[in-house]
Amino acid sequence: MKRKTMKIGELFSRLFPERQIYHRSGGTVRYFTVSPLQQSVLSIAIAAVVGWTLYATASLVFIPNSTLSAQGQQQIDKYERWVQELRARDALSRSQLVERTEAFQEATVSFEQRHRTLEVMLDSLRNGGELEVAALRGDGSALLVNASIEEADRRQARTSSEYQEASTANSGVRGQIAELQREQQAFLDEVEDIAIERAEAARGVLRLTAVGTNRIAETREMGGPLVPFANLASGNFDTPEEAMFAERVSQVAARMEEARFYQSVVSTLPLADPVGVPSRLTSDYGLRVDPFNQRPGWHNGVDVGAYWNAPITATGPGVVSFAGTKSGYGRIVEIDHGHGFKSRYAHLRRINVDKGDTVAIGDVVGAMGSTGRSTGPHLHYEVWFNNKPYDPVEFLRAGKHVYEE
Numbered sequence: 001m002k003r004k005t006m007k008i009g010e011l012f013s014r015l016f017p018e019r020q021i022y023h024r025s026g027g028t029v030r031y032f033t034v035s036p037l038q039q040s041v042l043s044i045a046i047a048a049v050v051g052w053t054l055y056a057t058a059s060l061v062f063i064p065n066s067t068l069s070a071q072g073q074q075q076i077d078k079y080e081r082w083v084q085e086l087r088a089r090d091a092l093s094r095s096q097l098v099e100r101t102e103a104f105q106e107a108t109v110s111f112e113q114r115h116r117t118l119e120v121m122l123d124s125l126r127n128g129g130e131l132e133v134a135a136l137r138g139d140g141s142a143l144l145v146n147a148s149i150e151e152a153d154r155r156q157a158r159t160s161s162e163y164q165e166a167s168t169a170n171s172g173v174r175g176q177i178a179e180l181q182r183e184q185q186a187f188l189d190e191v192e193d194i195a196i197e198r199a200e201a202a203r204g205v206l207r208l209t210a211v212g213t214n215r216i217a218e219t220r221e222m223g224g225p226l227v228p229f230a231n232l233a234s235g236n237f238d239t240p241e242e243a244m245f246a247e248r249v250s251q252v253a254a255r256m257e258e259a260r261f262y263q264s265v266v267s268t269l270p271l272a273d274p275v276g277v278p279s280r281l282t283s284d285y286g287l288r289v290d291p292f293n294q295r296p297g298w299h300n301g302v303d304v305g306a307y308w309n310a311p312i313t314a315t316g317p318g319v320v321s322f323a324g325t326k327s328g329y330g331r332i333v334e335i336d337h338g339h340g341f342k343s344r345y346a347h348l349r350r351i352n353v354d355k356g357d358t359v360a361i362g363d364v365v366g367a368m369g370s371t372g373r374s375t376g377p378h379l380h381y382e383v384w385f386n387n388k389p390y391d392p393v394e395f396l397r398a399g400k401h402v403y404e405e
Helices: 002-015 036-062 070-097 102-127 149-153 161-169 172-208 213-218 240-268 392-404
Strands: 019-025 028-034 142-144 226-228 280-283 286-289 296-299 302-305 311-313 318-326 330-338 341-351 364-368 379-385 388-390
Touching: 002 036, 070 172, 102 172, 102 240, 172 213, 172 240, 172 392, 213 240, 318 341, 330 364, 379 392, 388 392
Parallel strands: none
Antiparallel strands: 019 028, 142 226, 280 302, 286 296, 302 379, 311 364, 318 330, 330 341, 341 364, 341 379, 379 388
């Protein structure tokens, strides 16, 4: 034990020998002594800072951003508890209604179908997906709901007066049914609020790009999910409550489809930095003095400078629609991001992708060069929407807001 202690002491002395730091100022020489203990404490502090920095960086890089905020996740958890409570109450109601009239038995079937509809909506909301037609067909008859933006914009007042009257006038099993109806309406209201919040956030990003939402909506293919419910195929309803529930579901489904559509557009937009290293903007978009003929001319993109062979990266996910040489552009890569958006990377010294390749955001597509009509190594970067160029700086600014979130 003593020998091990001596070895540890010798190792500690070799790693942290006593050091003296000399300082000369105005002809006066001073020195400071740094003891082994001080050196070891400083080393531990530096290691802790470096370790924490690596851990924080790894967390930001490798842990995917959640599509829901913390508050949104809490709401989802609350909806899950609601669905479980609704199903438990529904099971209790069904056990009592079996012994009663055929009308109550039909009401039980109706509630089962309603719960399946709400569960499909909850799964879609939790997974960030769209309402799938196959999942919403139910047991047979179904209605094709035209889930349009116009329909979604007409919001229904919270908790209809019919349900409030039913909850006060009935008791026992009838009162439980009225309570279930009211909670189902509250569930749909909350789902609609989350869908609206997501759609508005995505619209805000599109407005920052200067493209806006109106032009995007013009290119949208309209459709809608199938909502399961008894007699919806013919549009006949046994009770006014069934008709109201079917209409409310169609409105909320339209909101969810609207949010899904705009989120899918934003997720593919070219919003990231096109150069994978620190760079600088050397020429703006728009009217400028041409560097060759010294006359005013239009510039369809921006020029970004760094150094020879600097990595050029995809600013958004998409498919390479062109990789080769074009007059004036030199070596160029063009990426189709879908929904009418394309990005171009010109004057490349080297191209790393081929036409038809699928790229993700941040993938290296080439190296900075000076091919084509160029005065030096830089990237000429363009963003197009529906065959019209837009200022890439607007997209870069929008991207900063997205990635900060």
